[in-house]
Amino acid sequence: MFSELIKKDKRNPKYVAEALAVGLELLEHDEWSLDKLSKISKLKYHSCYRHFKHVTCGHSGVYTLSAVRKRQFKCLVCAFDRDVEAADRIGLDIVPICDKYDPSSKRHFKCRKCNTTRYLDTSRLRDGVFLCNTCKDSTFTRPSSVYLIRLIFDSASFLKLGMAENMNGRIKSYGLKEKFSFETLYVQQFKTWKEAQNFETLIHTSFKDYNLNETTSKKFMKNGFTECYPSELEDRILEVLNNKKESNGNI
Numbered sequence: 001m002f003s004e005l006i007k008k009d010k011r012n013p014k015y016v017a018e019a020l021a022v023g024l025e026l027l028e029h030d031e032w033s034l035d036k037l038s039k040i041s042k043l044k045y046h047s048c049y050r051h052f053k054h055v056t057c058g059h060s061g062v063y064t065l066s067a068v069r070k071r072q073f074k075c076l077v078c079a080f081d082r083d084v085e086a087a088d089r090i091g092l093d094i095v096p097i098c099d100k101y102d103p104s105s106k107r108h109f110k111c112r113k114c115n116t117t118r119y120l121d122t123s124r125l126r127d128g129v130f131l132c133n134t135c136k137d138s139t140f141t142r143p144s145s146v147y148l149i150r151l152i153f154d155s156a157s158f159l160k161l162g163m164a165e166n167m168n169g170r171i172k173s174y175g176l177k178e179k180f181s182f183e184t185l186y187v188q189q190f191k192t193w194k195e196a197q198n199f200e201t202l203i204h205t206s207f208k209d210y211n212l213n214e215t216t217s218k219k220f221m222k223n224g225f226t227e228c229y230p231s232e233l234e235d236r237i238l239e240v241l242n243n244k245k246e247s248n249g250n251i
């Protein structure tokens with residue numbers, strides 16, 4: 001029975017092993033869906049491409065065998081999620097959703113205030129700054145706050161450090177997938193968004209090695225799943241928040 005199953009498996013064992021070595025599961029070769037993908041995207045998915053599944057996040061992706069061998073691939077679904085998150089932090093939405101599988105580094109962004117759409121490189125998101133030419137709504141000048149909350153679900157609870165003009169609105173935008181409550185542990189107001197961001201970055205940098213695994217936070221949150229921390233870190237994070245506040249004044 002088992003040997004029959006192996007015979008049916010047309011995957012080349014060499015490719016299977018190469019994929020596993022870099023955290024991918026090689027899926028059955030499927031020319032029909034590669035053709036379909038070529039039609040809807042800007043890329044030609046020729047016969048060297050194969051379907052893979054990422055072992056850690058479970059998303060699938062289409063890469064060439066040689067790209068896999070050289071580790072030159074990334075999960076586009078996870079990358080898209082991270083872009084949505086980074087855009088959200090600077091008042092932008094990503095449109096349309098079919099951008100999700102676009103391997104280029106450019107995406108369509110919409111200013112949340114005036115709805116103007118722009119085609120920008122995602123590296124702009126990492127700067128954390130966006131000045132909309134249409135509404136001149138500079139993210140530098142809006143007031144904002146940095147907060148630490150504990151999100152409590154039936155089966156888990158963890159900490160979320162974030163910044164927002166309106167904390168309750170921001171929490172709603174997380175798209176929490178289960179019934180939840182939250183406890184506010186810390187809030188600090190800043191005159192401008194940029195000041196708040198500098199402060200938040202200081203804290204994140206101090207705890208970058210302690211981030212909650214994204215697979216865990218994604219179980220509960222559609223957005224905002226980065227920069228979550230295990231509950232046990234509460235005292236340490238609060239201590240750093242208070243110390244940094246004192247050493248930087250109101251920044």
Ligand SMILES: [Zn+2]
Nearest residue numbers: 057059075078
């Ligand atoms: Zn992924």
Ligand SMILES: [Zn+2]
Nearest residue numbers: 111114132135
């Ligand atoms: Zn605008």
